[in-house]
Amino acid sequence: MRDTTSMLPLIVRDLRLEMDGRILLDVPLARIQNRQRNVILGPNGAGKSLFLKTCHGLIPPTSGRIEYTLPVSTAEVRRKQAMVFQKPVMLRRSVRANFTHALAMAGVGWYERRRIADETMAQFGLSGLADSPARVLSGGEQQRLAIARAASLGPDLLFLDEPTSSLDPTASRQIEDMLDVLHERGVTLVLTTHDLGLARRFADVIFFFHNGRLIEESDAERFFTQPETEEAKAFLEHRLFW
Amino acid sequence: MQQDAIPISSILSLLTGDGGNFLGIILLSLQVTITAVTCAGLVGLPLGAGLALVRFPGRTVIIVLVNTMMGFPPVVAGLAIFLLLSRSGPLGDLGLLFTPKAMMIAQFVLVLPIIVALTRQTIEDLWTEYQDHMTSLGAGRLRSIPTLLWDARFSLVTTLLAGLGRASAEVGAILIVGGNIAGFTRTMTTSIALETSKGDLPLAMALGVVLMSLTLIINSLAFGISRVGARFSGKS
Numbered sequence: 001m002r003d004t005t006s007m008l009p010l011i012v013r014d015l016r017l018e019m020d021g022r023i024l025l026d027v028p029l030a031r032i033q034n035r036q037r038n039v040i041l042g043p044n045g046a047g048k049s050l051f052l053k054t055c056h057g058l059i060p061p062t063s064g065r066i067e068y069t070l071p072v073s074t075a076e077v078r079r080k081q082a083m084v085f086q087k088p089v090m091l092r093r094s095v096r097a098n099f100t101h102a103l104a105m106a107g108v109g110w111y112e113r114r115r116i117a118d119e120t121m122a123q124f125g126l127s128g129l130a131d132s133p134a135r136v137l138s139g140g141e142q143q144r145l146a147i148a149r150a151a152s153l154g155p156d157l158l159f160l161d162e163p164t165s166s167l168d169p170t171a172s173r174q175i176e177d178m179l180d181v182l183h184e185r186g187v188t189l190v191l192t193t194h195d196l197g198l199a200r201r202f203a204d205v206i207f208f209f210h211n212g213r214l215i216e217e218s219d220a221e222r223f224f225t226q227p228e229t230e231e232a233k234a235f236l237e238h239r240l241f242w
Numbered sequence: 243m244q245q246d247a248i249p250i251s252s253i254l255s256l257l258t259g260d261g262g263n264f265l266g267i268i269l270l271s272l273q274v275t276i277t278a279v280t281c282a283g284l285v286g287l288p289l290g291a292g293l294a295l296v297r298f299p300g301r302t303v304i305i306v307l308v309n310t311m312m313g314f315p316p317v318v319a320g321l322a323i324f325l326l327l328s329r330s331g332p333l334g335d336l337g338l339l340f341t342p343k344a345m346m347i348a349q350f351v352l353v354l355p356i357i358v359a360l361t362r363q364t365i366e367d368l369w370t371e372y373q374d375h376m377t378s379l380g381a382g383r384l385r386s387i388p389t390l391l392w393d394a395r396f397s398l399v400t401t402l403l404a405g406l407g408r409a410s411a412e413v414g415a416i417l418i419v420g421g422n423i424a425g426f427t428r429t430m431t432t433s434i435a436l437e438t439s440k441g442d443l444p445l446a447m448a449l450g451v452v453l454m455s456l457t458l459i460i461n462s463l464a465f466g467i468s469r470v471g472a473r474f475s476g477k478s
């Protein structure tokens with residue numbers, strides 16, 4: 001299972017994020033294993049998005065370390081991971097230009113960009129929209145574009161913040177199919193969601209956050225059948241708690 | 243009724259050719275204004291974007307100064323440039339005073355702060371939307387500037403129009419540094435000032451109508467183009 005060319009597993013140690021004396025994030029230890037489907041669960045405000053953004057390097061932690069298995073430079077870490085945001089950022093350009101722009105930023109050459117863009121759009125059924133302005137797409141199409149755009153960069157590790165929130169069941173289904181494709185391709189996925197159904201179907205590993213703390217990290221099957229913490233049990237039974 | 247008819251007949255007689263170098267005045271006005279705004283845009287757009295994104299000590303002071311400069315009195319700007327370009331001034335050897343180039347410089351100086359200030363605001367707003375995405379792609383603030391300028395293109399057309407408005411309406415500065423020399427540095431606005439003080443009100447009004455019509459046409463064209471473009475590439 002262990003891939004010696006991969007920079008994963010990623011190990012997060014003693015990660016803390018504080019703002020104005022308030023602890024927003026507290027993760028003593030978390031392991032993101034290679035090729036796994038990692039799902040982050042927790043109520044609103046539990047720190048799920050902050051955890052993703054911190055792991056992705058968008059927010060510098062107050063203390064703690066984010067370690068990769070291979071000694072890699074920051075630039076390389078950046079290149080090998082990508083993130084899809086809860087509200088996908090659509091450049092004010094065509095769908096194709098959204099791909100070529102991201103690839104250009106990643107340092108891909110002119111002709112290669114177009115080739116990868118067209119290939120990725122064909123893979124994810126976006127070819128028909130190639131010349132449409134990205135910002136007039138529907139919510140589901142925008143989310144698919146955002147995921148495909150991140151995938152076109154060829155990341156080993158992909159973070160997704162609420163990829164199916166505010167989508168109808170059909171669109172959610174399409175997103176799930178895309179995630180399956182990426183998983184089969186060997187991309188390590190880390191996503192947050194409120195959709196317990198998606199988590200049950202999809203997850204290999206569950207990270208459960210509560211009040212900024214990672215309080216449970218376990219195998220998905222075990223998490224859903226016999227959660228260790230009271231909070232997780234209450235969360236799964238839809239009992240509100242704070 | 244009689245009064246109203248005068249400007250219209252004046253305009254007609256001016257346009258039909260017996261007004262001498264009337265066309266020359268219009269062309270010079272356009273040339274000075276468009277050159278000044280183009281140069282100010284070339285300098286001001288990247289400068290404004292840089293000011294929006296790059297963090298350095300004294301940045302806030304510069305932003306306040308630039309915002310203040312938007313209301314810089316044209317006659318004061320004209321005076322400053324007059325002193326710079328006059329024979330005994332530091333740039334006197336260039337021999338630019340009382341030439342169209344001097345007028346372009348004056349308008350450039352007046353338009354630049356408007357373009358820098360409005361661009362900074364636009365780009366800063368767009369950056370809050372794009373920041374996570376660009377950072378995730380490994381593009382820092384400096385590298386994001388071309389992306390942001392391109393994606394803000396339709397808002398920035400309005401910024402350039404604001405600059406154009408200031409330049410085409412301006413009279414104080416170009417009167418001082420241009421000297422309002424007939425056939426050489428006389429523009430529509432300086433002619434209006436001159437004809438009014440000479441008492442030739444119909445001619446002044448006719449020139450005013452032409453100036454406003456031209457401004458209307460330029461603005462309509464720019465607005466139309468940017469609207470069509472914005473629709474074509476999605477809601478701005």
